[in-house]
Amino acid sequence: MNDLTAAKNKSLILSDVVKTYVMGTEKVHALRGVSINITRNEYVAIMGPSGSGKSTLMNVIGCLDVPTSGEYFLAGEPVAMMSESQLAETRNRMIGFVFQTFNLIPRADVFHNVEMPLIYGGMSRPERRARTEHAIERVGLTDRMHHKPNELSGGQRQRVAIARALVYEPSLILADEPTGNLDSKTGDEIMAMFDELHAAGQTIVVVTHEDYIAEHALRTIRLKDGLIEQDERHDKRRTQFTLPGAEPSEAHSAAGLESA
Numbered sequence: 001m002n003d004l005t006a007a008k009n010k011s012l013i014l015s016d017v018v019k020t021y022v023m024g025t026e027k028v029h030a031l032r033g034v035s036i037n038i039t040r041n042e043y044v045a046i047m048g049p050s051g052s053g054k055s056t057l058m059n060v061i062g063c064l065d066v067p068t069s070g071e072y073f074l075a076g077e078p079v080a081m082m083s084e085s086q087l088a089e090t091r092n093r094m095i096g097f098v099f100q101t102f103n104l105i106p107r108a109d110v111f112h113n114v115e116m117p118l119i120y121g122g123m124s125r126p127e128r129r130a131r132t133e134h135a136i137e138r139v140g141l142t143d144r145m146h147h148k149p150n151e152l153s154g155g156q157r158q159r160v161a162i163a164r165a166l167v168y169e170p171s172l173i174l175a176d177e178p179t180g181n182l183d184s185k186t187g188d189e190i191m192a193m194f195d196e197l198h199a200a201g202q203t204i205v206v207v208t209h210e211d212y213i214a215e216h217a218l219r220t221i222r223l224k225d226g227l228i229e230q231d232e233r234h235d236k237r238r239t240q241f242t243l244p245g246a247e248p249s250e251a252h253s254a255a256g257l258e259s260a
């Protein structure tokens with residue numbers, strides 16, 4: 001466990017990663033030599049047009065797929081050397097996934113959805129429970145703990161998915177279009193939550209094709225035709241994000257004074 005904690009502090013390194021899909025006699029060059037180094041507590045947006053290789057890159061980073069060639073080190077470990085079961089374990093413990101479609105289990109309540117990644121880890125029941133409740137608390141859903149997904153709003157469902165991603169305290173949160181199924185106000189709320197997690201030390205990689213989502217990150221990597229077109233660090237372009245309900249108050253108070 002100490003080794004794992006130490007490993008979690010190391011970075012993620014992709015070196016000249018190529019991914020080629022073979023379809024019959026045709027080859028699709030999804031990634032054509034991608035090198036990226038992401039260190040702890042970075043906040044990265046991966047952008048690019050449809051077909052540029054974003055999802056392929058996410059799958060490689062998330063250990064859901066292996067490169068055709070090139071190297072990938074996750075927390076100091078060469079992913080190519082891992083067995084299937086080591087890969088599954090790495091995925092489960094080190095990476096928290098958040099998907100556009102939430103991917104919750106409909107019959108399970110919030111608690112059990114969030115607890116799920118811990119079930120296979122041989123952790124004691126009381127520890128599972130403590131960790132699960134803590135993760136649910138972090139996303140502000142303690143009062144919805146025993147609700148089923150269909151009793152929740154879209155934004156709440158995505159927060160459940162974020163709690164599930166957090167429950168193992170992963171070294172990396174990997175989100176593929178996490179706001180793609182949400183209205184823009186709810187999307188902002190979810191991004192504000194990622195901002196908070198980042199401020200608390202979490203490393204985050206988010207795939208998006210929307211500029212206003214990417215603006216939350218501090219680094220943008222743009223893909224084009226399976227290659228990195230641009231990789232730049234930047235400040236948040238919008239300085240402040242307001243949570244729903246927190247209206248900018250000046251206009252209101254001015255109006256209030258007038259009528260008083």
Ligand SMILES: Nc1ncnc2c1ncn2[C@@H]1O[C@H](COP(=O)(O)OP(=O)(O)O)[C@@H](O)[C@H]1O
Pocket residue numbers: 021022023028029030048049050051052053054055056057
């Ligand atoms: N499993 C697959 N088999 C064959 N081709 C694929 C597969 N997955 C992706 N591709 C192809 O690889 C390229 C990159 O796809 P993808 O990574 O999904 O791009 P993006 O997420 O940026 O839209 C596309 O040309 C796509 O058709």
Ligand SMILES: [Mg+2]
Pocket residue numbers: 054055056
């Ligand atoms: Mg995609």
